[in-house]
Amino acid sequence: MPQVLEWLRTAAKQVDEADRDLARCSAQLPASAADPALKGASTAANRSALWLAAAAVLASRKGPTRRGACRGLAAIAGASATTNLLAKSLFPRRRPAAELVPEHRRLSAHPRSSSFPSGHAASAAAFAAATAMESPAAGLAVAPLAAGVAYSRVHTGVHWPSDVVCGAAIGAGMAYATTRWWPLPQEEPAAAPVSTSTQSLVRGEGMVVLVNPESGNADPDVPAWVRRHWPAAEVVVPEPGFDLVPQLESAVDRHPRPVTALGVAGGDGSVAAIASLATRRGLPLAVLASGTLNHFAKDVGVDNPATTVEGARRGTVVAVDLSGVTVDGDPARCFLNTASLGGYPDMVRFREKWQKRWGKWPAAAAALARVLYASRPLEIDLDGERVKVWLLFVGNGSYRPKGFAPTRRPRLDNGLLDVRYARADVSFSRVRFVLAAATGALHRSRTYVQADRPRLDVHVHGAPVAIATDGEIRPGGNRFTFAAHDKALHLYRPAGSTAAELSRRAG
Known part of the structure; x- marks a missing residue:
């Protein structure tokens, strides 16, 4: 010494x-x-x-x-x-x-x-x-x-x-x-296996593409862009105020030739709706991201339209997971990113109300504080186990990091749901949750639970509650069944690292 x-x-x-x-x-x-x-x-x-x-x-x-x-x-x-x-x-x-x-x-x-x-x-x-x-x-x-x-x-x-x-x-x-507690954006696309059955599309032969003009960042030139790159494809611009899927399905049914692929230009909500149709029909999907956030397209590595066009030209298709939720026994609704119950739907509503004045991140922080302060806990049966929660998060695939702010998915082919919830049945749960989230110590907090599982059954006691899927509020219910469908959706994407290279070159 x-x-x-x-x-x-x-x-x-x-x-x-x-x-x-x-x-x-x-x-x-x-x-x-x-x-x-x-x-x-x-x-x-x-x-x-x-x-x-x-x-x-x-x-x-x-x-x-x-x-x-x-x-x-x-x-x-x-x-x-x-x-x-x-x-x-x-x-x-x-x-x-x-x-x-x-x-x-x-x-x-x-x-x-x-x-x-x-x-x-x-x-x-x-x-x-x-x-x-x-x-x-x-x-x-x-x-x-x-x-x-x-x-x-x-x-x-x-x-x-x-x-x-x-x-x-x-x-x-x-x-x-x-x-x-705030990871850097993911630079490489999520891992997903290349499908063995691919359909090469050079001019868009046998393709029907839906262009949603109501997407957040919709460009009025998108239909012309699609026709320029895929001149042989049929472009469908849906009537506003009506469900997208029936309109595209009608176009597929009356198409003069057998349809070999579907396309969609829109945000995560539009892509999720058309993804369900592509899965039912067994058709590969070409995603042209033109929404506000495009989380799914970014994770997959097709957030730049040039990437999708190149994947279609090469005929390389990757298989990714697609999750769904049934509410009170109604037909399942697909989601590409997340579904949630409890305070999260309210947080989405407040964030959308305030972000035009304050910006996205300040509005999101204020919305979280508002929800944690004013919301009432949900009493639910989670796979048969009675718990009280402030909010329940269900992700399509395993997200990283395993803290409060999940931002990326290293893989999209594991057939698992990422289940997270903030407990309301421990002392000072809200204060402890906020402190643990702020210090990046949620993984050690008793107020926070995370698990990966292929299926989840949730029974909400009391009044029906709303559900948010991919950031959009949906009609609620009391019984929710979530399921991950392993490699159910096939997307056009260049093999290997080409997708990331194309995105960087175009960006």
């Missing part, structure tokens, strides 16, 4: 000497136009105001940049708490003397808190690293500003260089830590 302490004292002395040498070198730099810029950047980053403004700019554009802004703010929250509430209390250190740097470079208010570590450097590194994790281009744009803020703390004489290095390390670590 004495040898260890002596080594630590020697190392600390060496770091202190290096800090003084580096700080002296910085102080001796000649005056330049960079001085007021660095001083202004250091001041602008007080209380993360600079990063809040940068996040607002990035969030104005949907997609990776908006996700990067949100992840960056989450990382800043963790980095600020770690540096200001924990590290500065545990490792008090005197700041450099103000006289060390020229007067024109000094800040008007010299900080009085512990010098170690630098909170400004931690926030800068956290925001830049987290943004880059979602959008490398946005991260590259933010990185010079973050580096400038970090160095400015030495340039203005309020931090030692080692304070900045350790603060930046904390910030980068916090950016990586966000993936524990």
Whole structure:
């Protein structure tokens, strides 16, 4: 132990000497136009105001940049708490003397808190690293500003260089830590076996394609796009307000030639409806994602229309699972992604009501808080076992991660349902659930249960409850039977990694 302490004292002395040498070198730099810029950047980053403004700019554009802004703010929250509430209390250190740097470079208010570590450097590194994790281009744009803020703390004489290095390390670590409860988007398509019976479609011969104009991001040029790539296909634009399946089925029945494939341009709801018809008819399906979110198409790797066209041209078809739910004995309704009971349908309703004003993620967070605060627990029999739950989640296939925010499916051919529920029959269940979700510790919480199973029977006691399938609220009931149908749906997709390559090239 004495040898260890002596080594630590020697190392600390060496770091202190290096800090003084580096700080002296910085102080001796000649005056330049960079001085007021660095001083202004250091001041602008007080209380993360600079990063809040940068996040607002990035969030104005949907997609990776908006996700990067949100992840960056989450990382800043963790980095600020770690540096200001924990590290500065545990490792008090005197700041450099103000006289060390020229007067024109000094800040008007010299900080009085512990010098170690630098909170400004931690926030800068956290925001830049987290943004880059979602959008490398946005991260590259933010990185010079973050580096400038970090160095400015030495340039203005309020931090030692080692304070900045350790603060930046904390910030980068916090950016990586966000993936524990907010995983990065899946880059490769979910694994699924290639079917042995394939039908090559070059011009769309024998194909009937339904184009849903009411999908969230429907493009009025989609029918023309389909006719341009598949000139021999029949394009069906359904009448609004009527069920999609009967309209497409009628077109299939009256088609002059035997129909060999179906296609659908729309969101997850449209794809799920047509997928049930394709499965019943034993026909492969070509998916042209044109909805708002297109979760299923992204997981399968066909969220870019060019991918589907290439798969049809090559005649490569993959077999994926398709799940269904029967409500009070009615005909089964298929779902591609998720089905849920309890608070989740209410959360979907509130999210859709608020997201036009607030944006998707703030609306989703507010909806979750609203539901957990106001909802009443469901008393259900889950495969014969009586439990009380706040919400029940059923996924088509096994999702990852196994926490509160399932986001991706590594495989779509295991024939299993992903069953998760938040228990309401333990003390302080809502508080414990929220804390466990926020800290990424749901897998160890008694309020959360997850299991994979091929079938699930649910009997809800009391009044009928609504069910949400693929984000859409459906009429409810009391008895629900969920079942996974192994490799029931056949989709056009290039074999191997071609789907991912095409998506990246087109995107």
